[in-house]
Amino acid sequence: MATQAEEDYIKAIFKITERNQGSASTNAIAEHLSTSAASVTDMIKRLAQKEYFNYERYKGVSLTPKGLNLATKLIRKHRLWETFLVENLNFSWDEVHDIAEQLEHVKSESLVNRLDDYLGNPKYDPHGDPIPNAEGKFTIRTQFSLMSMNKGEEGVIVGVKEHDKPFLQYLDRLGINLGTKIKVKNFIDFDHSREVIIDEENSTILSHKVCNNIYVKKNQFI
Amino acid sequence: MATQAEEDYIKAIFKITERNQGSASTNAIAEHLSTSAASVTDMIKRLAQKEYFNYERYKGVSLTPKGLNLATKLIRKHRLWETFLVENLNFSWDEVHDIAEQLEHVKSESLVNRLDDYLGNPKYDPHGDPIPNAEGKFTIRTQFSLMSMNKGEEGVIVGVKEHDKPFLQYLDRLGINLGTKIKVKNFIDFDHSREVIIDEENSTILSHKVCNNIYVKKNQFI
DNA sequence: TTAAAATTTTAGACGTGTCTAAAAATATTT
């Protein structure tokens, strides 16, 4: 049974290799976990011995099937708890990360499966991220960054890339949530920002960085 | 912020001093936590320094107000989570202890308070134990052990002393739960067991030990 | 292609929480 620290490493490597396919570098892991590269090397060696990682000196690490399996379970738990916190306990989407980070380490297969049922087997969490089912499979939705939309196009917000608290609070203030309708009104070439219309009402400017962090589903009618 | 291990010690001392008022002995703590007396001494010294305990060599330990405050919070969390597991996720009362033991270490004031509200601010958990409120106060009910009832008397089950899994499962098989009506039909003097009538239907024999572990409220009409 | 920069690993140390074996203190018996 993996310790909490071990689980944190496994999740970190999952998150890192999720995007830049391949292997996670020592430095990337250290940054992700706010620890030193030396600690990461130590830990990696232990976990490689426990067969969670493929590891070769100076070459970074990737998850073995065993590691991937555990990572998926952790992601499942994390996202189900986030859903519970938002849907049932009325937390807002920027408050749930740290609590779910603790709850995901609670060990009980039946707990997570009953929670899943209690929530109605949701497919996406409050940030729009897919929730793996009990077999570890999850639904991938065709989604695009808001940046990739053309002038005049319309879409619905389905997720965010960063779960950074101030970022989510900023979106809240703009009235942007999952399910919010959004239309690109204008490109501002100078700084690559966009003028958008939110829910067919307010017009506002979203920076290049913000647009890159918002996922939309195009041409969807509610 | 107390670690998980520290919290376990604080709760153990609370539980021990709850009954035999006064102080908890090193050995009692060791047994409660399934560890060695030497480890307990080590740990006690650290925690006394952190002002959770009053401690004097060879004299046992008791909780300071600071320690009592933390213990009460842990009890509150434990019992609220047990209630959630039974009421919302349909666990039975013998399955919830180990899971709640993990959940009680999750640190978030707002989580526990929102959970409390979500559950409708329950006063008692699924074992009939009182749940401290946000201020640490809890309702003590006038309750008696089943053993103290006279022949012919009637009462309602309001709690159990031991939370031992096989014991709770045994009660389940007999149809005994919180709220179950029970009437003492006969004393069996030979072994101090009792013949009782459960919910005005089945008659059965309960041993001296079992009767001592069941709490009833007498003369209560539903 | 060699030097400089960045990354990664090793070495050695530390705090937490645990252990066993032995010593010290307390409690119980006789």
Add this chain to the structure above:
DNA sequence: AAATATTTTTAGACACGTCTAAAATTTTAA
């Protein structure tokens, strides 16, 4: 009150997870 038994503490060790400083390796730049 002395001997014995029990409880508690100390001493010394170890695994986990962390750290800093220095060495080794790889990558980048000149």
